Amino acid sequence: MPTVYFVIPCYNEEEVLPETVRRLTEKINGMIASGRADRKSRMLLVDDGSRDKTWELISRFSEENELVSGIKLAHNRGHQNALLAGLMTAKESCDCAISLDADLQDDIEVLDQFVDKFMEGCDVVYGVRNKRETDTFFKRTTALGFYKFMAALGVDVVYNHADYRLMSRRALEALSEYKETNLFLRGIVPLIGYRSDYVYYDRHERFAGESKYPLKKMIAFAWDGITSFSVKPLRMIAGLGAVLCLVSLIGVIRALVVRSFITAGFCGVWFLGGVQLLCLGVVGGYIGKIYGEVKARPRFKIEEYKK
Numbered sequence: 001m002p003t004v005y006f007v008i009p010c011y012n013e014e015e016v017l018p019e020t021v022r023r024l025t026e027k028i029n030g031m032i033a034s035g036r037a038d039r040k041s042r043m044l045l046v047d048d049g050s051r052d053k054t055w056e057l058i059s060r061f062s063e064e065n066e067l068v069s070g071i072k073l074a075h076n077r078g079h080q081n082a083l084l085a086g087l088m089t090a091k092e093s094c095d096c097a098i099s100l101d102a103d104l105q106d107d108i109e110v111l112d113q114f115v116d117k118f119m120e121g122c123d124v125v126y127g128v129r130n131k132r133e134t135d136t137f138f139k140r141t142t143a144l145g146f147y148k149f150m151a152a153l154g155v156d157v158v159y160n161h162a163d164y165r166l167m168s169r170r171a172l173e174a175l176s177e178y179k180e181t182n183l184f185l186r187g188i189v190p191l192i193g194y195r196s197d198y199v200y201y202d203r204h205e206r207f208a209g210e211s212k213y214p215l216k217k218m219i220a221f222a223w224d225g226i227t228s229f230s231v232k233p234l235r236m237i238a239g240l241g242a243v244l245c246l247v248s249l250i251g252v253i254r255a256l257v258v259r260s261f262i263t264a265g266f267c268g269v270w271f272l273g274g275v276q277l278l279c280l281g282v283v284g285g286y287i288g289k290i291y292g293e294v295k296a297r298p299r300f301k302i303e304e305y306k307k
């Protein structure tokens, strides 16, 4: 039987944690009974520098419940880094680790299927959403647009897969070799390339608390995903520049023909100014990333580990 770690990043989740731990304890006990997990299996709750009582709850649960372990990060480093911290900790003691969100929006009934696929020999199992009815119309369309855009840019991401996935110890070892500061796990995992499979599930609504992903964070996350895996935007800028050169050349010739020098001049200058700023912004975005990568600061600091 495999030792399975359930890695759960938690940021200000005091409202959902008790229920999450209760439901998962039940589920893991069931998995132990059905021979899918051994008694050394754990849920590993990662406190991502929460400002509420999340860590107090985690420490208490880890004392009362032998299935619960917890780690506390020294700062809020965001979902992806918190997840990485959990996975890298789990790697030391597990045969496979499954990552899931604290709000249990991802259906835990399919956890058995994840482990079954692992026992059949898969190193990575992706959880894929069947439908997105519980998301708002806005979130649904922006998310689907994002997957399409990523695919158009040539980035290999699994359609409708978030961070609900199983990784074997071997896959986690491979993941630990990716040292990038700008972490976008769902883009990196397919690059590992070991044998993988899918598990399909329906996504529920968050049962308490609110989303920690407001629009601003979603945009930042999407931008991160694109610029970490594709340099096509840089090429698109070059293309845009070439087209604009051509268009302005035609414009100038035309303006000379109809003799309206002032209008043509002003419009052209403003337009080109805008385009240049836009392009500088994109280039700057990449330079900012290089800056972060070159410094190669640690991605997380574990302050406490309750086994």
Ligand code: UDP
Pocket: 008, 009, 010, 011, 012, 013, 048, 076, 077, 078, 079, 082, 100, 101, 102, 103, 105, 210, 211, 212, 213
């Ligand atoms: N999360 C985190 N650090 C953050 C933001 C979120 O660890 O800075 C965790 C959060 O506690 C949850 C998961 O990431 O377990 C997903 O967040 P959320 O459910 O708010 O996102 P949504 O499902 O709305 O996209």
Ligand code: MG
Pocket: 101, 103, 105, 206, 211
């Ligand atoms: Mg959620």
